[in-house]
């Protein structure tokens with residue numbers, strides 16, 4: 658069998674009977690002595706293989722964990738919302754929580770005249786499940802914009818969802834009766850509560 662010196666890695670070919678649990682061997686190159694088990698080089702290879710496998714497995718877990726934390730945060734928060742607090746702690750300053758998107762208006766003819774409607778979506782742009790703010794829509798026009806309080810509140814709505822998860826959105830829609838404005842200017846606000 659082949660015996661390898663653990664100190665200088667010199668290889669020796671020895672008779673099987675020369676080694677065993679009880680036998681000490683000595684390297685003639687560097688003088689190191691060690692107790693040589695009967696497995697020899699094959700056993701050493703097996704031991705190294707197990708060590709490498711464990712090492713690779715460990716670092717794979719570390720890598721996947723780090724990758725997940727930084728690149729799959731939305732998915733993670735969805736699975737386990739409290740982790741959003743962890744991300745916020747990392748970032749320090751809380752980021753913007755909600756955004757309004759896809760705002761559009763439409764007109765409806767009803768008994769009593771023309772009604773204008775506004776619709777849009779409220780989306781949670783943070784990393785955390787959040788309570789919804791209420792949405793307030795105020796209107797003004799060219800003639801009133803320079804007044805002290807130009808905007809007239811026309812619609813406030815507390816959306817019914819308890820909480821929105823990251824990237825989750827909710828649609829809102831309202832009809833404003835007989836809008837008495839020319840050149841309408843719309844202001845949409847999200848009230849605190851975030």
Ligand SMILES: [Zn+2]
Nearest residue numbers: 662665684687
């Ligand atoms: Zn040696």
